[in-house]
Amino acid sequence: xxxxxYYIGLSVIMFTIGMLGVLLRRNxxxxxxxxxxxxxxANLAFIAFSRHYQxxxxxxxxxxxxxxxxxxxxxxxxxxxxxxxxxxxxxxDQINSMKG
Amino acid sequence: xxxQETIANPAFGLVPWVVxxxxxxxxxxxxxxxxxGEVFTGTVAVLAxxxxxxxxxxxxxxxxxxxxxxxxxxxxxxxxxxxxxxxxFRVDTLSVTMMLVVSGVGTLIHIYATRYMxxxxxxxxxxxxxxxxxxxxxLFILAxxxxxxxxxxxxxxxxxxxxxxxxxxxxxxxxxxxxxGIGNAKAAKKAFVVNRIGDFGLLVAMFTMxxxxxxxxxxxxxxxxxxxxxxxxxxxxxxxxxGVTGKSAQIPLFVWLPDAMAGPTPVSxxxxxxxxxxxxVYLVARSAPMFNAVPAAQAAVMWVGAITALFAATIALGxxxxxxxxxxxxxxxxxxxxxxxxxGAYVAGMFHLITHAFFKAxxxxxxxxxxxxxxxxxxxxxxxxxxxxxxADQGDHGGLDPQxxxxxxxxxxxxxxxxxxxxxxxxxxxxxAPLSGFFSKDEILVAASRSNFIVLGxxxxxxxxxxxxxxxxxxxxxxxxxxxxxxxxxxxxxxxxTVPLIVLALLAAVGxxxxxxxxxxxxxxxxxxxxxxxxxxxxxPLAGVALGVALLGLFLGWLIYRRPFQREPLERTGPLFRxxxxxxxxxxxxxxLVVRPYNGISRFLAGxxxxxxxxxxxxGAGVLVRRLSGWWGxxxxxxxxxxxxxxxxxxxxxxxxxxxx
Numbered sequence: 001x002x003x004x005x006y007y008i009g010l011s012v013i014m015f016t017i018g019m020l021g022v023l024l025r026r027n028x029x030x031x032x033x034x035x036x037x038x039x040x041x042a043n044l045a046f047i048a049f050s051r052h053y054q055x056x057x058x059x060x061x062x063x064x065x066x067x068x069x070x071x072x073x074x075x076x077x078x079x080x081x082x083x084x085x086x087x088x089x090x091x092x093d094q095i096n097s098m099k100g
Numbered sequence: 101x102x103x104q105e106t107i108a109n110p111a112f113g114l115v116p117w118v119v120x121x122x123x124x125x126x127x128x129x130x131x132x133x134x135x136x137g138e139v140f141t142g143t144v145a146v147l148a149x150x151x152x153x154x155x156x157x158x159x160x161x162x163x164x165x166x167x168x169x170x171x172x173x174x175x176x177x178x179x180x181x182x183x184x185x186x187x188x189f190r191v192d193t194l195s196v197t198m199m200l201v202v203s204g205v206g207t208l209i210h211i212y213a214t215r216y217m218x219x220x221x222x223x224x225x226x227x228x229x230x231x232x233x234x235x236x237x238x239l240f241i242l243a244x245x246x247x248x249x250x251x252x253x254x255x256x257x258x259x260x261x262x263x264x265x266x267x268x269x270x271x272x273x274x275x276x277x278x279x280x281g282i283g284n285a286k287a288a289k290k291a292f293v294v295n296r297i298g299d300f301g302l303l304v305a306m307f308t309m310x311x312x313x314x315x316x317x318x319x320x321x322x323x324x325x326x327x328x329x330x331x332x333x334x335x336x337x338x339x340x341x342x343g344v345t346g347k348s349a350q351i352p353l354f355v356w357l358p359d360a361m362a363g364p365t366p367v368s369x370x371x372x373x374x375x376x377x378x379x380x381v382y383l384v385a386r387s388a389p390m391f392n393a394v395p396a397a398q399a400a401v402m403w404v405g406a407i408t409a410l411f412a413a414t415i416a417l418g419x420x421x422x423x424x425x426x427x428x429x430x431x432x433x434x435x436x437x438x439x440x441x442x443x444g445a446y447v448a449g450m451f452h453l454i455t456h457a458f459f460k461a462x463x464x465x466x467x468x469x470x471x472x473x474x475x476x477x478x479x480x481x482x483x484x485x486x487x488x489x490x491x492a493d494q495g496d497h498g499g500l501d502p503q504x505x506x507x508x509x510x511x512x513x514x515x516x517x518x519x520x521x522x523x524x525x526x527x528x529x530x531x532x533a534p535l536s537g538f539f540s541k542d543e544i545l546v547a548a549s550r551s552n553f554i555v556l557g558x559x560x561x562x563x564x565x566x567x568x569x570x571x572x573x574x575x576x577x578x579x580x581x582x583x584x585x586x587x588x589x590x591x592x593x594x595x596x597x598t599v600p601l602i603v604l605a606l607l608a609a610v611g612x613x614x615x616x617x618x619x620x621x622x623x624x625x626x627x628x629x630x631x632x633x634x635x636x637x638x639x640x641p642l643a644g645v646a647l648g649v650a651l652l653g654l655f656l657g658w659l660i661y662r663r664p665f666q667r668e669p670l671e672r673t674g675p676l677f678r679x680x681x682x683x684x685x686x687x688x689x690x691x692x693l694v695v696r697p698y699n700g701i702s703r704f705l706a707g708x709x710x711x712x713x714x715x716x717x718x719x720g721a722g723v724l725v726r727r728l729s730g731w732w733g734x735x736x737x738x739x740x741x742x743x744x745x746x747x748x749x750x751x752x753x754x755x756x757x758x759x760x761x
Binding site: 019022023024026092093095096097 | 737738739740741744745748
């Protein structure tokens with residue numbers, strides 16, 4: 001069995017890629033995908049620790065995360081569709097009408 | 101408790117009605133007065149006051165049988181911890197004496213006012229105010245009754261403030277009249293503000309009392325007073341003295357009373373001569389055990405009274421307004437009373453209070469009758485009008501001043517009844533022998549001869565000036581020849597006015613019988629409340645001197661004013677008369693020393709301080725917040741990715757902090 005830090009290392013890499021995607025990309029769809037990547041990085045870490053410590057709590061959390069993520073994507077995509085209909089674009093840099 | 105009291109002693113259970121009869125009258129007039137007219141309004145007010153008088157008489161009869169003080173509980177008012185202040189009615193010889201004076205003289209003045217105000221509201225062109233006048237009048241009787249029947253200082257203060265309010269309302273009764281259209285309103289405001297200064301003293305005295313004794317009930321406070329620390333008592337009594345100088349118009353707070361003559365004449369008679377202004381004397385008499393315990397405070401009261409008596413008498417010499425003379429005379433006579441209670445001669449003070457209520461109410465009401473006659477004469481002149489071009493009124497538009505004695509003269513032929521009663525009142529005021537003022541003033545002088553000879557001299561001098569200005573006024577108003585066409589056409593007032601005057605004249609004439617040197621009726625009556633004092637004896641030489649002084653003053657007045665004159669004869673005394681006439685420049689001095697600095701400070705605080713400093717601070721805080729938020733608002737640039745970056749930076753910094761801690 002692979003040691004724990006392999007999983008953790010993979011999780012960190014996935015999380016960093018997701019984070020950079022959120023920060024650097026302007027397409028809302030891509031940002032969503034990057035968010036999913038970060039969720040799954042967290043999930044991977046949960047699972048790895050759960051296995052390592054022989055504790056089921058981590059696996060419980062993963063289910064919750066997946067559920068919340070699914071709901072979030074459903075709402076988020078609906079928002080995207082509406083925004084696209086009004087502005088003909090889902091470039092997040094153009095959605096800036098709420099600045100101070 | 102009230103029920104038992106009523107059974108045991110039927111008369112005393114009635115005492116709340118001295119307050120509630122005026123209240124009923126007030127409410128009736130308030131609700132129906134406008135619809136049912138002047139006769140109804142006047143009748144209701146007279147009956148309300150008269151009913152209070154009947155109750156007072158019943159109480160007096162009850163007390164004659166059982167002279168011990170009775171407290172009739174009525175209402176639990178305040179209960180805070182151990183402290184209780186209830187609305188109880190105190191029935192003792194002192195309070196019943198005051199009730200009799202207030203409601204008795206008050207009823208006569210009410211009767212007079214029904215006719216006087218009938219003319220006054222028409223002369224001033226607003227008949228609708230007839231009802232308002234009697235509502236205020238009933239309110240005054242109510243408040244005054246609360247004051248004199250109170251069983252603790254707090255309830256007394258309620259009445260004290262109530263009469264002050266009525267005084268304010270009635271001085272400003274014609275609030276849109278007077279100098280520049282605000283003269284009367286200004287006079288009312290002055291009375292109110294000056295009285296507040298005195299009330300401040302009384303309030304702090306009550307606070308100190310509560311602090312020292314834990315109670316404000318008369319019985320508790322006065323029983324504890326002799327054992328209390330002299331310093332505390334001195335503070336209480338001196339602060340009380342401040343209250344007395346405000347309400348009873350003594351130096352230094354007397355300045356409001358002369359201006360208060362802006363009110364209609366019945367108001368001057370009832371409130372500013374006979375009853376309200378004597379509240380200060382009553383307060384000192386009521387607090388007698390406290391004053392007895394501190395001779396220094398007694399001396400202060402005595403000197404304030406004596407100096408006021410002389411000071412005001414000199415001013416009265418130089419006045420030309422018939423009511424102003426009487427106003428300063430009132431201040432002077434109040435000075436006599438205050439001096440008397442300061443000397444511990446409470447009976448003498450109360451005696452003079454009663455006789456003064458008779459003769460000064462009489463004088464004011466007769467002066468009102470004179471004014472009515474003059475106004476009538478003036479209006480008759482305008483009606484006939486044209487043939488008397490050479491007699492044209494002195495003033496430009498407003499016509500002549502019906503209160504200026506220089507416009508009068510010779511009225512004894514035009515208004516014989518008014519003249520006779522005025523003569524009685526004047527002689528009583530001057531202290532001529534068989535009339536009431538002689539006996540009461542003599543008792544004060546006897547007390548002074550026992551306590552301090554300088555004060556005796558001051559009071560004798562004041563009595564001399566009193567007689568002199570009385571003589572001057574009589575000569576100017578009633579003797580000689582008519583100096584204006586209005587005086588020529590003056591007519592006697594109707595019976596509703598003259599009858600109360602005649603009754604008051606009888607009282608002023610025989611009022612001295614209350615405490616004749618032989619009988620000491622009032623003395624034994626008041627002893628039940630005030631404790632036995634030295635019985636006032638009759639010192640023949642002193643009485644002779646007092647009478648001689650009075651006659652000399654009257655004679656001088658006759659001598660100087662018997663011939664017609666162009667210029668005021670007293671002007672030959674030069675600056676002295678100017679000082680009398682200008683009231684020793686007290687108003688000007690107060691204006692320069694108090695009002696102007698006060699206005700200056702107010703203007704500074706309102707302008708430079710409030711609009712300058714405070715507003716700068718407040719606006720500055722606003723500007724600061726706006727500018728700061730402007731700077732931070734730059735961060736809110738609308739780019740979602742910037743926000744996300746901030747979240748990352750934030751989380752990372754927290755993590756770093758937790759890791760490196």
